[in-house]
Amino acid sequence: MAEVEVTALGHRGDGIALLDGGRVFVPGSLPGELVRGTVRAGRMGRPEVLRPADARVPPRCPHTGACGGCQLQHASDAFVAGWKRELVRAALVRAGLEAQLPDGRNWPMAVSPPRSRRRAVLSLRRGAAGIEAGFLARAGTALAPIERCEVLHPDILAALPVLRALGGVGLGPSGAARAHVIRSETGLDVDIRDAPPLGRRAMAEAGRIAAGAGLARLTWAGEPVIVARTPEIWLGRARVVPPPGGFLQATAEGEAALTGFVAQHCEGARRIADLFAGCGTFALSLSHRATLHAVEQDAAALEALEAGWRRTGGLKPLTVEGRNLLARPLGTDELAGFDAVVMDPPRAGARAQAGELARSTVPLILSVSCDPASFARDARILVDGSYRMGPILIVDQFRWSARVEIAAVFRRDAGSGAAR
Secondary structure: OEEEEEEEEOOOOOEEEEEOOEEEEEOOOOOOOEEEEEEEOOEEEEEEEEEOOOOEOOOOOOOEOOEOOOOOOOEOHHHHHHHHHHHHHHHHHHOOOHHHOOOHHHOOEEEOOOOOEOEEEEEEEEEOOEEEEEEEEOOOOOEEEOOOOOOEOHHHHOOHHHHHHHHHHHOOOOOEEEEEEEEEOOEEEEEEEOOOOOOHHHHHHHHHHHHHHOOOEEEEOOEEEEEOOOOOEEEOOEEEOOOOOOOOOOEHHHHHHHHHHHHHHOOOOOEEEEEOOOOOOOHHHHOOOOEEEEEEOOHHHHHHHHHHHHOOOOOOOEEEEEOOOOOOOOOHHHHOOOOEEEEOOOOOOOHHHHHHHHOOOOOEEEEEEOOHHHHHHHHHHHHHOOEEEEEEEEEEOOOOOOOOEEEEEEEEOOOOOOOO
């Protein structure tokens, strides 16, 4: 048994302590706490807290510690907010952007309420007692079954028995699958992935279960099993039918914060490019007041975006382009003429596209990111191309997790022109 004092919190939410000159990761701890436990491979298992920090609070969820969905339920809201702001600030400082930063403690932050998550990927596995549904455990690949959740919208939580029943139909003796669930305006949209194909009888049984549970749509590996009601979501003024398993912002509140920030700072822009556009979160929220060009690699998402725009009256012209921007970013000649560019790349960021933007004449860039490190790297590229960063918005739509999202404005310095 080792006794150590936690000195910091790592970027994944685990406490960090020193032992015999090396680092030890302590899950479920906070800076300043004295903890005791057995250390194996640099990690303390089941730490006993001997001296709690002032920021420690009782976890809200009975699955805390086993479930890997949350890492910080033992920390106060004020602590989590400060820590997530610091994650972003520290990443920008490491990128050499400290001179560009306002006081990080005062950055505005939009926090989604508990039980508001409208999109989730749940794991299904056949265990000794039948089908289990939940999230992956804190460490490893084991499944942590859940009955309660402080993050999921109650409508998704209430569907756990339905997901288990669907797993019972489609999973073999040692089978596993993932259930992509979206809470749409018309009901739950469920897509089962990584499971064996359904035979005719199994498909009929899965459809019966879905219909009995009132699901809007059930798809199996993207193929329809039953569509009782077309699943729809509002993106701006458009009603969009997301593709099975499609990407949406995790909470409606988080989406509203991000689109509101982007719209506020795009005021006056008449021609906007939306890069990594997905189903149209930003393009459709801006298309009532500006001409849009939406670029996205996923053909199904792009089709959903364009169809939603076509069904909605009173919107400005919109064009779409299927393109892998990571491999083939828009060049400076293609960017010419846009008043603003919005980009929301995947977690790895958009190094190549940031480089093209840095050499462009685009006066305004709105960068949205779900990873502080890749955001800071791309921000450095833009600043080196004579853009100035700020304001910044922090968005926490993954309550009690180590994840954080950032939106920031980049304006080209007056008179700088394109970088060479």
